[in-house]
Amino acid sequence: MPPARAARNGHAAENMEQLTLGPLTRASGTVRLPGSKSISNRVLLLSALATGETRVRDLLDSDDTRVMLEALKVLGVAWRREGNDCIVSGVGGNFPSKAADLFMGNAGTAIRPLTAALALQGGTYKLSGVQRMHERPIGDLVDGLRQVGASVDYLGTPGYPPLQINPAQIRIDAPIRVRGDVSSQFLTALLMTLPMAQAQSGRIEIEVVGELISKPYIEITLNLLSRFGIAVERQGWERFILPAGARYRSPGEIYVEGDASTASYFLAAGAIGGGPVRVEGVGMASIQGDVRFADALNRMGANVMAGDNWIEVRGTERDDGRLNGIELDCNHIPDAAMTLAVAALFAEGTTTLTNIASWRVKETDRISAMATELRKLGAEVEEGADYLKVTPPTSPATWQTPDAGIGTYDDHRMAMCFSLAAFGPLPVKINDPGCVAKTFPEYFEVFAGVAR
DSSP, rough: OOGGGGGSSSOOOOOEEEEEEOOOOEEEEEEEOOOHHOOOHHHHHHHSBSSSSSEEEOOOOSSHHHHHHHHHHTTTEEEEEEEEEEEEEOOTTOOOOSSSEEOOOTOOHHHHHHHHHHHTSEEEEEOOOTTGGGGGGOOOHHHHHHHTTOOOEESSSTTOOOEEOOOOOOOOOOOOOEESSOOOOHHHHHHHHHHSSOOTTSSEEEEEEEEOOOOOHHHHHHHHHTTTTTEEETTTTEEEEEEESSSBOOOEEEOOOOOOHHHHHHHHHHSSSSEEEESOOOHHHHHHHHHHHHHHHHHOOEEEEETTEEEEEEOOTTTTTOOEOOOOEEOTTTTHHHHHHHGGGEEEEEEEEESSSSGEEEEEEEHHHHHHHHHTOEEEEEEOEEEEEEEEOGGGGGOOOTTOOBOOOOOOOHHHHHHHGGSSSOEEEEEEEGGGGGGGHHHHHHHHBBOO
């Protein structure tokens, strides 16, 4: 199967090597957000494992969801599209296909939970992806699965995909321990799939070792599990107690919220470009932690309003229109925090983002990539193991526009973040703009509709 990026079609940025933006001076308008990637892939897997048919409304259509849908089809799960809806026929926890070779692209939200689900299936499966996926750690999840008797082998570098899963007798007679300080997706994978396993005590305990990062993503997982009939008892962020031998029940219909991480680019555009910019599809009633990005913009001096299903941002009231540099612990908004790093170009003083170590194991090493590209624009940047400090160019005259363009590292969020740099005094060239197809193929067209 070809890489997931080959699935792109019909979008202006798809085949461009470089896209020039700006300089932009104003942003205003309304954006209806695409569905959340994190919610979409969780809902697809839970719908597949459930009993009954689930109509998934407003499902995100992107490379990552196509990867999950293709994998489910190979595993014998029937689904069909009806407009923006996807109807999934659940298999009651038992995939019909007991042997499969699955290509997962660079979709962490697909490969991690699928690995856990397949380890309980009693079949033989291979999971692989693009080269970057083979550099993203999965060892902590595999260690957790091996504790319950799963047979998971590394086909390359230990601790990383590709993986081979073999039939095994699953036994749970003690708490499963999993690290929480590398990626919350390991815990999510166990929470989503272990309720299918049997345990003599009738309950399964998961203990988190170390600090759990990205807690809001675990809250998304718990919320969705509840929608599918699985009640999880949480004791702080250190222990989770699941029912054993449970059956996932379809809610019949479930809506996918707009993507709160994607909202950050448009909200930041409203803060930098005057606004008002309103995003619809996510708001105060959201189950996504990244909606708190709006609070960070408020701290930087932007004017923020919100309802249950919308957020609106206007620029700062300062005469010069600049934001204020802030220091922020970003554990609660790990993806949206990247947007703050570029927004810092338009702030007075230094912006310091901490508790972002998880950036280093994403689609690229985002701390290093962000530091490298911000420096190209004339910013002063200090990077550490889990922090980034950004001081903007001292004046319009010290801004730079590299002829080589801004590198995006095949990382959709790098491309979307740096579109905001076009509000500076010089045009910005974005390399490989088509990488946004991972989550938002139409991003640059929609961005052009509010920024001018």
